[in-house]
Amino acid sequence: MKCIRCGNSDPEFFYQGHRGYYCRKCIRFSRILLEEEPESPEYEIARGCQDHFFSFRLSKDQLIASKMCAECAEESDILLHCVCGSGKTEISVETIGRYLSQGKKVAYAISRKEVVIELGQRFSKIFPNARVIAVYGGHHEETLGDLIVCTCHQLYRYYRTFDLLILDEVDAFPLKGDETLMNVALNSCKGKVIFSTATVDSSLKKILDRRVYKKMELYRRPSGRPLPVPKVVFLPEILYPVGLFFLMKRCETPCIIFTSSRKQCAFLYRLFSPFFPCTYVYSDLKEREENIRAFRDGRSRFIFSTTVLERGITISNVSVIILMKKGIFDESSLIQMLGRVDRGIELSKGKAFLLVKGKDKAVEKTMEYLKEVNAYR
Helix, strand or coil, X not given: CCCCCCCCCCHHHEEEECCEEEECCCCCCCCCECCCCCCCCXXXXXXXXXXXXXXXXXXXXXXXXXXXXHHHCCCCEEEEEECCCCCHHHHHHHHHHHHHHCCCCEEEEECCHHHHHHHHHHHHHHCCCCCXXXXXXXXXXXXXXXXXXXXXXXXXXXXXXXXXXXXXXXXXXXXXXXXXXXXXXXXXXXXXXXXXXXCCCHHHHHHHCCCCEEEEEECCCCCCCCCCCCEEEECCHHHHHHHHHHHHHHCCCCXXXXXXXXXXXXXXXXXXXXXXXXXXXXXXXXXXXXXXXXXXXXCCCEEEECHHHCCCXXXXXXXXXXXXXXXXXXXXXXXXXXXXXXXXCCCCCCCEEEEECXXXXXXXXXXXXXXXXXXXX
């Protein structure tokens, strides 16, 4: 027995109901009988929807990568290995346009709802003639359009539908370490896949080893400036609030302060809100979107956050402070959190700090990575 949707062949995950056997490993997406093949939605791509425009000029490196990506995607999968802030989304636009011009179906999938909303708006401006549909939890009344932007979990709706699937941030939760979700995501595509990431771990290597792909690398941001290297401050965890207070007092820019848990996030907000204009955010906070908006608008100068803001969010001239806790943040998370600093062309005053209890492998690997990619300049 084998599930056609998620690839599970472990008999322990199959259950016989009154209509037949079904797979329990991917039942969170919907029940599917073993002998059933999921339906593939049928829809047409509008003529002329491939026309795309940028409100800015791509850098020389981005233009080269964009052209190579569009050419290679005709023949094989692609590993798009780029540093944070190098413009992976912009690099994929020419490839998307080429597929749409041939009437082929395209999806851009990423992990977080906020990023889907933001990307949907960006793609609507880049492809003004295309019907761009954003699909995520609680927002799936419309699921078909010329260009579909969705969370990875929503890909179960599109079994073998897409000619091109762009899986962005494959190094991140929830794709990372979730073989079932990854298989469901890959089975939404009948054509080529672009795996887009800043870091390549062992689980991604295992997937790529089973596929024909070409690797494309971009280790330079459009500004040409090196990635910010954080200042590491060694402190006992009990003294983190003291060190944080002094860093916040001296901070010249808006600042994201990454915490290791929702409990710590809320505690630090309560502790510092009498002294600084600040807010906080974590994944299931009711005021999540309003608090992020307050930070973007400048009503809050500091925002305490779990890893919910580690990816996808771009705020100019922002600093980052990370409160390390052993075993909570890995190299991939640290790189993404630090990657919020100095994005865009204009010079930023943003700085990065790591508050660390002691020697930490994730911190050491992150510093090695930053040193390595900055050497490519």
